[in-house]
Amino acid sequence: MILESDSLWKEDINSKIRKLESAVEKLASHTSLSDLLDSVEDGDAEDEEGSGPKSIPPPSTQVSPQTEKNTPHNFEIVMDDDSGPAAIPGSVVSPVGWPAVEQNRAEQDIINRGVLTVEQAQSYLDVYQNRLDHFLYRIIGDRRDLVQVRTGSPLLLAAICAVGALHVASPDFEKCYEHFVSVAAAQTFSRSNNVDDIRGLCVGAFWLSGISWTCIGIAVRISTEIGLHRSISKALAGDRNHYLRTRLYYLVWVCDHHFSIAYGRPPMTRQDDSIRASLQFLETENAVEDDARLVSQVQFWAVGRDVYETFGVDVERPLNQQMIEPLRRYSIRLDNLRADWTERFGYNEFVGNYPRKGVGLHYHFAKLYLYSFAFRGISRPGWKTPDIALDIDELANSALLSATAILRAVVSDAEIQSYLNGLPTYFDVMIAFAVVFVLKVSTKYATSVRVDTSEIRTLVAQLVDVLKNVTTAMHSRHLLVSVARGAEQLLNRCCPSNAQISVAPLPSNAHVTMSQAPQPTFDDGLYDMSAAWDGSFGNFYMGEFDFLSSQEPCAFLPDMQYQSAPQT
Template identity: 50%
Template sequence: MDIELASPPAVSALRESFGDRKPPDITRKITACVACRKQKVKCHMREGQMPCSRCKKRGLPCNVNRSLQTLLEDDVTWKGAVVQKMRRLEEAVAKIAAKVDMPELQAVQAVQGAPEIQDGSSSPPVEAISEEVTREETSTSSQSSQPKENHEPPQTWEVIMDPRGGPASIPASCVSESGKTGLSNKLSTARRLDLISTGLISLRQAVVLFETYHLRLDHFLYRILGDHVSLDSVRVASPLLTAAVCTVAALHSQSLGHLFEVCYSEYKNLVTAQTFSRRVNEDDIRGLCVGAFWLHEISWALIGNAVRVASDINLHSGIYKALKGDRDGYLQARLYYLVYVCDHHFSIAYGRPPMSREGFIIESASRILETTHATEDDARLISQVKEWSILGRVFDTFGVDVDTPLAPQTLPQLRRCSISLDTWFADWNESFKANQNVGNYPQKGVGFHFHFAKLYLCSHAFRGVPVSETPQYISPELEDIANTGVLSAMSILQMIVCDAEFRSFLNGLPLYFDTMVAFAVVFLLKVATKYAFMIRIDTGKIISLVTETVAALRDVTRHMHKHHLLVVISEGLERLLSICQTSTHTLHETMHRLSSAQEQPPVFDAIWMENMASFDFQTNFPDIDNWWLHYNTSMGPLCPERPR
């Protein structure tokens, strides 16, 4: 007898898509296609293979609505094969769970699945198949109806008391996650899937990308990879770090730049999966830092995650063991310093409060250089920690309210910060020698960072100064600070224009450099076009220097990857310069008209610049911060004027 099954909505929709609402007849096999059945004509199908002769001749879609009996026969074979595969998979997972000591996987093994169908069993009754189909079509409601206790994660927290410790301890240390200690180290020894093993890039491509990063880019940032000197070592340590290295290397590679999108997509997927994972290790933090330093679209999210994870695994406590000579403590402290510098790169320059805090580990940064494990790369890293500690004080003191003028009582604090930066420059300027991987960048980078810091600090002099078409002058003390900022900005651009070696670094330096180069150009253009009445500057010279800088950036970025931030910055600065050149021409006309109509105020007669030998700096400039010496020391001899 024929049995008619109730059709679930999804099954009805499927039949509708094939153009045949009639349920299949289970008493016989259907050999005619849907199109011929609708026309009630004979369907000629050679050896049962579609399309039939009529559909082929007319170009029609040829589909056979298979009978339920055929589906039942195929279902038995398919389920038997799946059962065998599931058994093998469960055995493999059980072995993995035992190897890496993961009770979560073992708990999953204990959960009973659907009833198995043994190989060679007869077809189940129609009622059972109907129930199976309905369950598959309404899986969501089915899952919600299962016992609630099967879906609750096992409790992994417990109250502990360390018998070796005294009452003075970290308060929350008495409530701990069981099995957490030491787990990351066990996981690091097991090979996990990465973008190479999944086939996204080939092993040969990955080797080239690793060498690009390891031999050049990693040396700009004081060797984030640490002890990892091979691709295989990185792959074993962390798929996230592997993806980060390949992504950043592809961004800076001419031959393999086409791999950037696929590497970048996989890197973001791994970061997303890591965000709520408790299975993280120090190499995952390295992977987050590598991405944060070079990938501008997600840098802030990455460093925020890195700071959180670094705090979670107590990297900041490594300094205590490091100062006692322990190498693991040294590596932990070093990684914390990298996180600290990266965090400050993307907080202070963007007007955000840093997430990493000052404390004993920052106060003791210089002491780590006295340990037996310290290298010159560590000295470069510590120099950055010292600089950003100063700039952190600047941020805390002056905030981000750029619309309010500096209060007179805060100027001594600003000058003390300026003196601290001068001292920092004097301490580190001659500390580094040429590097076989990045040339003279270690020494030249000190000067570049110094002028970045001075520019950021001295730009505060322009806070709250109104823009007006009539001459408005600021106090001599503020003008002194403003001039120092202008000279620092010009020093930055002079180095790009004059130093070919430094231009070669631009396709490799982290995002902070790109941001500050853009800020230096915009700062000078604003001063030259809107604030030229307030301080004595050579507007024409500034515009000329900016023009040369834009031309140099255009030449440098011609061969960069299209997703590199400096490419976007270069194009934007070129458009901005074109607008400002027009504004400058109008400004010159206005200044000429005003200078002939009124007398300039007798503030700081410019004749002192023509008689440097007899000029008394001590009296006339109480705290000039020796800007002229800094200007020459960091830049070297000024390059000759280029032909116009």
């Protein structure tokens, strides 16, 4: 009815305009209005080229492509007679109604763009495949040549080149990084993503610290969109393609947990059928040792996820009696995982003894995260009730033991030091957290946590020397360079060589004893390490942080006035 009314109105207007034009022509022929008539005719010609009656399209029920592109709800319902009554409800709705701006993939290629030459790209691919990829259980999977990588995904090639350039301290890193960010942004709204795009996002997330959370967020969305989490049943049946899809989903899952639980964020991936069947996955005919290493990470982070969901993120809520036993059970699970996986791994031709030593590092990372809960609510009066006082002391001792074990592993093991320019950024974050933890406990809470402060100071000083030596040849944008610089400055502020320590010296084998004396305010003098990034540090929460963001002295120095730093 609207279209019919519109058509009748247009016909009426056109008729009146024609009559008006005829009347004006007759009037002009009897008067001196010829100039006016010429002006009207010129205007008509312009209207015909622009917005005159001839430019008005006829009424139509068809929607133009541009209009369709901007229409938000033009879903197409798909009536699939192959779907059974148990089909997923959303499968009847096709996403084609949400068109995305697709780019020519050849135009996104880092070589075609002129960012790198073929030779440069090949050199970074070699660096990545010969070493870095083996720290992360071979994200690429089977070895590929440059042509295969370029064909698979420009995003994957861009990520490999950026990460490779970072680890050889190449001046190409900045332009490779910018190109990767540009391609990743373009792929965010694409409808033609593939598994190699997910691999590229994982490579970026594991090693490019500034954009890790963004990359893994996109990777989780794409991986679930293309159904990687549904491949487990066919993978268990021996399908090679679904085996590769499932192991990629495990990588996404692990990466998601690297940058969620440690930062106090809820993971985006769930404990679904794929994760529950991870041990069965290792029994398939396609599984190799790298898959066992990957599944060991899935197992460790499954415990971490349970810990997160059990204890939450409220760092001001002290532990109570009901929380002690679950915490001990999680500790036992971690002990069992360490024993099971350490004896399973041996020497690797690409990364040496890292498979076995990496299990030990991840074990202490998880233990430090778990036992640091003993310090929750330390700023509140009566935070440690008499019925759990001994348990809290024991947990605090264990937390300090795990933190110092991390630092000693880096200081004393030359092979682990050789890994540092290659390990994903999660390791750098946990090393930094261990430094802050031991300095905070041995200085800020030296009156309530009895510990050998001189031993801690010596250990951190040794770590600083090691990190400075290791990072000498690293790219300035490598996260560990910032960790080394910040750890040194933090140590100098907390433990200046001429400071008089106000805590009585203790034997080197002293244990942590948390007293019932009035506790200092937790925020008082809190060392803020998160100003540079968006992560959350909180009370003993790991975050993306800047060591140099705080100028406050440490709490054990005498005659100092402290201001409350923002808790982040």
